[in-house]
Amino acid sequence: MSWIDKFKSKAGIGKKIPKPTPNWVECKRCKEQLYPIDLEENLSVCPKCDFHFRINSRERVGQLLNPGSFIEHDANLVSNDPLKFKDIKRYKDRLKTATRDNPVKDAILCGTGMIGEHHVEICVFQFKFMGGSMGSVVGEKITRAIERAINEKHAMIIVNCSGGARMQEGIFSLMQMAKTSSALNRLSENSLPYISILTDPTTGGVSASFAFLGDIILSEPGATVGFAGKRVIEQTIKQKLPEGFQTAEFLLEHGLIDQVVHRHELRQMLNHHLSLLKDTPLEALRS
């Protein structure tokens, strides 16, 4: 860069004028420009290349449950920072920002609803809330949902979308793996179905507990799913990872999940599995 270019760039002269806020979204995979309304109508799947966009928890609930059937539970559970954790930011401040920017008060939305004829307890991760990380609130809300499922004899559904444990809650976040798995053991003893849905991404402590304890485990196409993060594995083995490693399709090939299901089929597939597991008539869903 010549001195004049440096000067220009410092002063902001000759910079390209930023385009006005676009009213379209770019597909992360095929770079197609998409209108948000079209995208949402297509359940946030790229109509051109089938890329599944990450979606927020309320949108997900709308896609999976019978319209108007969702009743939210435990919406008021919030973290109170047990370790008074501070890295480059205070955990308290991170929570504040996340609460302001999200439609839920922690990284998960839980409630009761219906899929076709089936009553379900459903928990959906909110990735934008601190990477969908699991701390005490997430663990408690999932555990309560499982307990409700046992009491009400409902099926259990968890839509996973999380980077894993929330480091800012230290050992407490690790212990949520034990707590939720223990609750799932009770659910299992009661012969109530639990379907786990893996979406992009499902890793770490979430992956190594309830996400992989589903009676049936489904995954969205292309989702990254695994125990260790890619960077950690590369640093450990000092090798590049193969193409397609830790994708839903990779997991299917290695016998780790039951099905890869397109988002368009997901609601119908849940209804289908629940009908088979609960021995009720197979019926197509009305949209």
Next chain:
Amino acid sequence: MQQILEFEREIYAVENQIRELVSLSHMYEGVGDITHEIAKLKKKLRHKKRDVFNGLSGWQKTQVARHPSRPYTLDYIQYLFRGFTELHGDRHGGYGPSVIGGFAKFDQRSLMIIGHQKGRDMQDKIKRNFGMSQPAGYRKALRLMRLAEKFNIPVVTLIDTPGAYPGIDAEEKGQSEAIARNLQVMASLKVPLISIVIGEGGSGGALAIGMGNRVMMLEHAIYSVISPEGCASILWDNQKKVTTAAEALCMTAQDLLQHKVIDNIIPEPLGGAHRNHKRAAILLKKALRPHLNELAEKNPDELIEQREQKFRSLGVFMEEEG
């Protein structure tokens, strides 16, 4: 060679002084002053050890917990149990050498003992994969827990791992599923389960054999959701922040007891377990016995219920109004 940690230097220095004086006293017999001097130094040594080891920071404890001379599972087995016979394999094509297990006698009672195993020399370290288990290790642990359950034999697990192995083959064979399955099965186990963190309690790989009716930690052991190094690199984006990260994570036995995540702390010999394996084992034995006796009185439903309630109560949150 004995690895000496930075904060142990003064302790070793005093020990060397004592050793020199002792050899002097052998040369010049009956020199009262030397004997007196030795006694003074021995007292100084005790105080020094106490001062240093009572005031260890999170990062210093991490170093003690990872000390290459620290007793490992097989060392404790040798001192604590009789008739230990190692049982191998997960029965699904995996060997899993980072986790070991088998039946043994403790007092007059049969026990199933399962633990992470790190290697002592380089060859052994590689064989044990530095205590980082593949799914096979966890599945072997699961198999052995169920085997113990079948014969109504209590299970004791010794935890000492940097974490579950992050590798291509580990992912292909379902590392997540292996850990998750263990958590669910431990919740259902009909026999007493006691888990003791003897060194490093590294995240999911530690918890995978750690859902005891009682969870205890050795005095200088650590137990954390992530290593201080990992935490520093992710949250601070700076590898040099390990000391700060170790403190922030509250990963020492003392922190975890205060937060009621563990049931009790097992004392170590003064100066750390690495200074005296046998003494460390005796202290562990003393701590283990009453808990085993107590749990042996409980029936399967009580054991499951107690374990469930214990983990059900872990977590800190608030419920906002309205």
